Amino acid sequence: MPLFLSAGRRLFSSMASSANYVAGTHSMAFVTAPSQEVAKKIASGLVKNKLAACVNIIPGIVSVYEWQNEINEDPEVLMMIKTRTSRLEELTKFVRENHPYEVCEVISSKIDQGNPPYLDWISEIVPEK
Numbered sequence: 001m002p003l004f005l006s007a008g009r010r011l012f013s014s015m016a017s018s019a020n021y022v023a024g025t026h027s028m029a030f031v032t033a034p035s036q037e038v039a040k041k042i043a044s045g046l047v048k049n050k051l052a053a054c055v056n057i058i059p060g061i062v063s064v065y066e067w068q069n070e071i072n073e074d075p076e077v078l079m080m081i082k083t084r085t086s087r088l089e090e091l092t093k094f095v096r097e098n099h100p101y102e103v104c105e106v107i108s109s110k111i112d113q114g115n116p117p118y119l120d121w122i123s124e125i126v127p128e129k
Helices: 002-020 036-048 085-098 116-125
Strands: 026-033 054-067 070-084 107-110
Touching: 026 036, 026 085, 026 116, 036 054, 036 070, 036 085, 070 085, 070 116, 085 107
Parallel strands: none
Antiparallel strands: 026 070, 026 107, 054 070
């Protein structure tokens, strides 16, 4: 019987937390970098400065783009950054100040929903602006 009560409490707690989540409170930002070393440096700074709760570094991507009237194809890594939406401006500023590209990619998308404990964790790690 205690197992059912425990599972029921977790389910209710999860549902209540999910119902209270305001869509868009958190965002994912995407940043490409020329190497894993550069990405790790930027990611560490973002987490250390409480601008991101977590940064996933995804290796092995190839970017095809036009720059200065030329088509380029370069190997890169992608950072997927989880943060509060209210901190995106500071996050972008940090990336721009620490990125080697003349024009670095920083784009974001708001999180509409997700695992409530994970979203709560982002809130705990990244303080409100």
